[in-house]
Amino acid sequence: MVIIIHNNGCVMELDKMDENDWKYHGEGNKSLVVSHSQHSHVLRLLKYPAGNAEHPPQTTEQAFRDIQNIVDFNKNIMKPLLGERYVHHGEAVKLPLDFVRQLSLKVQPERPESRCDKVMDTFSGCALCLPNLTQMPSCHISQHRPPLCIEIKPKCGFLPFSRHVSKEIKHKVCRFCMHQHFKLANGEWKRMSRYCPLDLFSGNKQRMCFAIKHLLQEPQNNFKIFKNGELIYSCKEDVDLNGLAQHLKPYFHPGNGLMNGHQPGKAAMNELIQVICSALLSSGDSNRAGEPRKGLPLEGRGHCEANGLYRDMLRNGNHYLPKDCVLSKILQVQMLDSLDIEGLYPLYKRVEQYLEEFPKERGRLQIDGPYNENFLEKIQNCPSEDDGSIDYAIGKVHQYRVAMTAKDCSVMITLAPCEEDELLEPNLETQPSKRRFTYSVSILDLDPKPYENILQQHKRDAKIVNYYLRSQQEAAVAGLYLEREQEDCTLMFHPV
Numbered sequence: 001m002v003i004i005i006h007n008n009g010c011v012m013e014l015d016k017m018d019e020n021d022w023k024y025h026g027e028g029n030k031s032l033v034v035s036h037s038q039h040s041h042v043l044r045l046l047k048y049p050a051g052n053a054e055h056p057p058q059t060t061e062q063a064f065r066d067i068q069n070i071v072d073f074n075k076n077i078m079k080p081l082l083g084e085r086y087v088h089h090g091e092a093v094k095l096p097l098d099f100v101r102q103l104s105l106k107v108q109p110e111r112p113e114s115r116c117d118k119v120m121d122t123f124s125g126c127a128l129c130l131p132n133l134t135q136m137p138s139c140h141i142s143q144h145r146p147p148l149c150i151e152i153k154p155k156c157g158f159l160p161f162s163r164h165v166s167k168e169i170k171h172k173v174c175r176f177c178m179h180q181h182f183k184l185a186n187g188e189w190k191r192m193s194r195y196c197p198l199d200l201f202s203g204n205k206q207r208m209c210f211a212i213k214h215l216l217q218e219p220q221n222n223f224k225i226f227k228n229g230e231l232i233y234s235c236k237e238d239v240d241l242n243g244l245a246q247h248l249k250p251y252f253h254p255g256n257g258l259m260n261g262h263q264p265g266k267a268a269m270n271e272l273i274q275v276i277c278s279a280l281l282s283s284g285d286s287n288r289a290g291e292p293r294k295g296l297p298l299e300g301r302g303h304c305e306a307n308g309l310y311r312d313m314l315r316n317g318n319h320y321l322p323k324d325c326v327l328s329k330i331l332q333v334q335m336l337d338s339l340d341i342e343g344l345y346p347l348y349k350r351v352e353q354y355l356e357e358f359p360k361e362r363g364r365l366q367i368d369g370p371y372n373e374n375f376l377e378k379i380q381n382c383p384s385e386d387d388g389s390i391d392y393a394i395g396k397v398h399q400y401r402v403a404m405t406a407k408d409c410s411v412m413i414t415l416a417p418c419e420e421d422e423l424l425e426p427n428l429e430t431q432p433s434k435r436r437f438t439y440s441v442s443i444l445d446l447d448p449k450p451y452e453n454i455l456q457q458h459k460r461d462a463k464i465v466n467y468y469l470r471s472q473q474e475a476a477v478a479g480l481y482l483e484r485e486q487e488d489c490t491l492m493f494h495p496v
């Protein structure tokens with residue numbers, strides 16, 4: 001009998017797995033996640049293109065190595081870089097094939113159509129077992145107000161500072177905002193998101209609140225809310241802010257009446273934004289308030305010109321991201337991409353050429369892992385100047401890959417109302433600011449990005465930037481025509 005005992009004390013007997021104990025929880029491009037209905041853990045199973053559905057794309061040993069690589073990358077690379085407290089590396093497990101097949105059939109009707117171009121791996125039985133981060137570890141669970149969890153995929157929080165950048169626009173408009181135009185044109189989303197990562201990472205509370213508000217208005221794949229582990233708010237055709245407000249009221253405004261002349265739903269939403277902001281700025285210990293300490297200054301990250309709104313806010317003094325807060329940690333790792341894909345690409349080509357000449361060196365260069373202390377050493381001690389060596393090139397390639405992981409991760413903030421507050425009269429109208437939460441902050445989706453993706457990154461970058469430049473030009477020309485037409489009209493109606 002194989003038993004896994006988790007640090008939260010729950011036991012999973014791998015040979016007694018029953019698909020009825022598990023339910024669909026969510027998925028992304030690479031993996032599908034199921035959660036246990038009683039215990040607080042999830043299984044993350046990898047997916048592969050539906051075209052291969054009949055045949056395993058790899059051997060069981062290879063599949064297990066891939067999962068183990070993810071665990072090692074999280075444990076030995078991302079944990080030291082992002083901080084022990086934020087990263088949960090999980091463990092690789094081998095599940096009975098029958099269980100996995102039944103599970104796959106069970107979850108299929110729950111899956112969004114847009115994700116069905118890939119199928120769950122039902123051949124290897126390999127998966128990653130992780131704590132369920134939408135639930136609060138060891139906390140009193142109130143029936144009335146169970147834990148809320150907010151998931152944010154913040155994306156890249158800085159403008160490239162590399163001298164290798166060839167298009168000036170990349171120093172002015174951030175990747176996310178440019179990418180929005182491309183995604184809309186390709187029908188990936190129907191509405192433009194006004195969220196800008198530079199606002200979220202600014203350390204300026206006002207800008208951060210704007211960013212969170214824009215995520216709420218148009219969540220796309222960047223924002224989700226769970227209540228008691230169940231998804232209650234995410235991207236849908238019609239974003240239901242009123243429905244969300246109803247869910248939030250008991251947490252912030254337990255009474256029924258109007259508060260200070262506000263509508264309680266709207267006020268609850270504002271309170272939620274403030275709480276998210278505090279959690280993002282806190283130093284990460286499960287706590288109640290974040291005392292900002294000096295950390296990463298805003299200088300050099302500035303704002304994105306896609307977003308003309310905030311110039312005045314920027315003039316309001318210097319802003320810092322507190323040193324140990326989750327956003328600061330993520331940003332520091334993202335900034336390991338110091339050359340931008342344009343500066344990195346020639347180094348990737350250098351590695352490619354070297355591997356062509358010396359294919360056996362692939363292992364020593366740790367192109368596909370192992371993700372161990374040596375790999376971390378290559379990232380942390382990469383020379384700052386290019387001496388033409390392969391070691392410099394591989395150091396930069398690895399730094400870039402780690403930065404890509406941090407640009408694609410998600411943050412989970414789990415909130416539980418403080419126990420003392422639970423004892424308050426449920427109908428008592430307390431000041432919202434007096435309502436307190438215990439929260440825990442984690443980072444998820446920290447998989448290593450394959451070395452081979454660099455070529456694709458290079459192409460995608462050019463596509464996004466060129467599309468943006470073209471669409472701006474077209475908009476400018478259309479604007480000129482409009483101005484002309486308006487002038488003509490004005491002339492026509494001028495009194496003679």
Ligand SMILES: O=P(O)(O)O[C@@H]1[C@@H](OP(=O)(O)O)[C@H](OP(=O)(O)O)[C@H](O)[C@H](OP(=O)(O)O)[C@H]1OP(=O)(O)O
Pocket residue numbers: 028029030179221404407408449453
């Ligand atoms: O390139 P990006 O910025 O579009 O990021 C991809 C994500 O798109 P997004 O823009 O966040 O909707 C994309 O997310 P979606 O599938 O769009 O939800 C994946 O996270 C992809 O990573 P991977 O290939 O699955 O490891 C991400 O690809 P990587 O660039 O991280 O490899």
Ligand SMILES: Nc1ncnc2c1ncn2[C@@H]1O[C@H](COP(=O)(O)OP(=O)(O)OP(=O)(O)O)[C@@H](O)[C@H]1O
Pocket residue numbers: 025026027028029030031032033042044130131132133134151224408410444445447
């Ligand atoms: N440990 C966890 N606890 C709770 N929920 C989780 C956990 N891990 C993942 N999830 C949920 O499952 C979803 C998909 O997981 P994940 O982001 O790891 O998938 P992915 O395929 O790697 O995503 P991407 O498209 O970014 O590559 C997440 O957005 C999150 O809602």
